[in-house]
Structure formats: C-alpha cells, structure tokens
Amino acid sequence: MSVFPENFLPQEIHVFVYRCIIDAYQQLTKLDPTNKQHVESLKIHSSQLETIIRTSGTKKNIRLQSAAQINELRQYMNLLGRFLQKSVQKKHITQKQYGHYRLLIKGLTTQLAIDGYIISARQSLDIGKNRLSIHYYDLAKKLLTKETPSNYKEQIQYINEELSPLMDAEMLKQEQEQHHKESVVEEGEATPLIESNENKEWAQFEEEAGWKKKNIYD
Template sequence: MSAYVIAGVFLLLILLAGYLFISHSIEKKRIQRQRLITALRARRNAFRDLATGFPPGFLSNDLTGLLYRALIDCCEQLSRLEPGDPSHAENLSLYTNLLAAQKENSSTVKVRLDNPQQIKEANHLLQELQKFVAQQAALNNINQVQTEAYTDQINRLVLQISVDGHVFNARQAQQLGKIRLAVHHYGLARKALTSGNGKQLFDKQITQLDAVIAKLQEKADASGEPTAGTPSVTPATKTSPDDASTSKEWKQFEEENAKWKKKSIYD
C-alpha cells in the first residue's frame, strides 16, 4: 500500500513540476509578447513623427518611402500580435495608401525652412532619421548602396537647413539695416556650402553668393557703416540700384540652390 502512496506522491510532484514549468513558459512568452508590442508601438510612433514632422516635400521620395515602409512593417506585426485592435489594420491601410500615393506624385516644389524653430526641429528629426538608417543597415534591412544613398540625402538636407538658417539671419539683419552683419551671415552660408562642396556640386551657387556678399560689402562701405550690427542710415522702404542688383544675384543663387536640393543620388 505504501508503494502506491509513494508512487502517487511522485506522480503528483511530476505533475506539479510540469504545471510550474508550463506556467513559467507561458508567463515568459506573455512578457516577451508584451515587450515586443510595447517596442513596436514606440517604433511606430517614432516613425510616424519622422514621417509627419517635416514640412510636406522636405524629405526626398526615397526617405519618405523608407519611413512609410517601416510604418507598414510595424503595423503588420502589431496586427498579428493584437488582432483585436482595429487601429492597427486602419493604420496599415493608411500608410499603404500614402506609400502608393507618394510613389505616384513626385513633388518638385521647393521647400525652404524660414524660421529658427522650424530649422531646429528639422535638425533634430534629421539626427533621428540618421540613427534609423544606421539601425536598418546594422540589421541588414537595407544594403550598403541604399545606406549610402539615404545617408547622402540626409547630409544634403542637413546642409540645406544650415544654409537656410544663415540666410534667414542675413535677411533679418538686412531688414534691420545691419549690412555688415548680413554679410557675416551670408559668409557663414557660403562657408557651409564650401564645406560640402567636395564634388564641386555647389561651385555656381558659391560664385553667385560671392556676388551677393560683394554687393552688400560695397553698400556697407559706401554707407560708412563701421562695424557689424550698426544700423544703416538708409530707410528700409527705399530701394537703390545696388539693392536691386543684390536681390537679382540672390534670386539666381536660390534658383540654383533649389536644383541640388531636389537632386537624388538615384537620378
């Protein structure tokens, strides 16, 4: 009789151990699943912020498509993990349609950032986008050619907003009549273009910017403005021949600047 009792006890212990093991495995999988859902939600939100945070047309079609494909992948995984949540299917349909529409409509509108806050936000978003491209490359989700292409386009955008920031400051200085200060900021814009001119892509823009700086320098010398930051005595409402010539030179520079902004490595 005792043998049956001992056998029963052993059986119960085995069943208990099996139950505990299965329970532990189920709980472990539940925790892993929840962590994956949390991570996917965070990634989806980050990609969404990147895709919608820039002004329309600021990112190239290649970079916008990359973000939409990342969003689609996240939504597909979330749909499988949480089939009872209809928002995942809705988001999946939304980003799939946006990707299709983005492929069909290639925008050629020049997008220029025109205030410091917008430039600051864009710079932060570009840093995050650079990190995302590096992560995708490390995971082998994109190949070396794609990585170099995306990186090149991001670097061009970083250069663009740097130039935009200096140009904004220069125009503000001009409006205040501070011609030498405007020359200083245009000079910083020229320096930024020169630093990214390894392939001589910006030679013409730099030459035109030199002309803008020379015209303003000549005007500052003629007005007797001694130092940067000293207000000009010329009323802002008057337009001299030098002003018109400078505006013409700058307009030519902007037109050329727009061309390289829209240039993709795939062109």
C-alpha cells in the same frame, strides 16, 4: 512623418520610412487582428506611400522660415540617422543603401545650416546690421561651395544677388567714413597754421602798441 515639411525629405528616404512604418503596422495587425486602429493606420500609410511613389520627380526645394523650425528638424534628422544605423545593424537595409541614405541626410543637414545662415542674414539686415548680414550670407556661400557647387547653383546665385547690393552699400559707407577721417585730419592740420598766424599778428600788434606807448611817454 507630419513633422517634416512637405517636399522636405528626398523621395527615397520618404519611401523607406513609410515602408518601415507599414511593416510595423503589418506586424501589429498580425499580433492583434481585432485592433481596428492598427488596421486603419496600415491602410492610411499604405495609401500615402502610393501617393508618394506616384508623385516622384515633383520635389521642389523649399526654404525654411524660422530658426525654431530648423532646430526642430535637426533633432528629427538625428533621430532618422540613428534609425538608419539600427536598420543596417539589423540588416534591414544593406551597407550600400545605408551609405546612400546617409549621403541624402548629409545634404539635408547642409540645407538646414544654409537656411539658418540665410535667416540670420535677413534678421541682421532688418535691424540695420549690414556687415553681420554680409557675414551670414558669406558663411552660407562658403558652405555651398565647400560641397558640390554644381548641386547648388540656384542657391549660390540667390546668395550672390542678395550679397551684391549689400556689398556695394558697405563699400560706399567705408569710402564715406574714410573721406570723413581724411577731412578731419586735414582740418586738424590746418587749424594750428591759422592759430600760428593769428598769434604772430597779435604779437606784432602788441609790439607796435608798446612802441607807440613808449613814444608818447618819451
């Protein structure tokens, strides 16, 4: 269970997995009572289970910090899902329990995806790609609102707070780009008029100069 970060698993799944581990060690100690390692492992996991039960209700939402950690946890979540399938097939748990645990795992999987988007958004921002950062934050927000928004109020608020200055900066940038384009167009339209006036003045000058030369020769 050390593969999961502290407070990552919901208590119900945590307790379920520990009870399965304890059950396995109990069977091992019955098969080989002289094996001190099995006996010691049984004591350790039993003690840890008691601690988990005592600390119920103290779970806090944690935010993962790396894509590598998220990918690793996804693999463990898949293994946990398969373990639950086998447990219900062997009737170690009921269909009702299985459905409940699956719902909890789905929530964890959603959280992994959200944390992945947030990490990508931060990384994009670090290298100056604001639009890409907005894209990832937007994906995270859409995923949250697709689920049960009331369960993710804090996270939605956090994403909105991160998005707000980025959106403002992007809008300002777009306005500046548009203003620049309009200025270029205006300059492009004004230049031919200036050139046309200059050409007319030069033609008039040549015409007058030619007339003066003609008078001299006459």
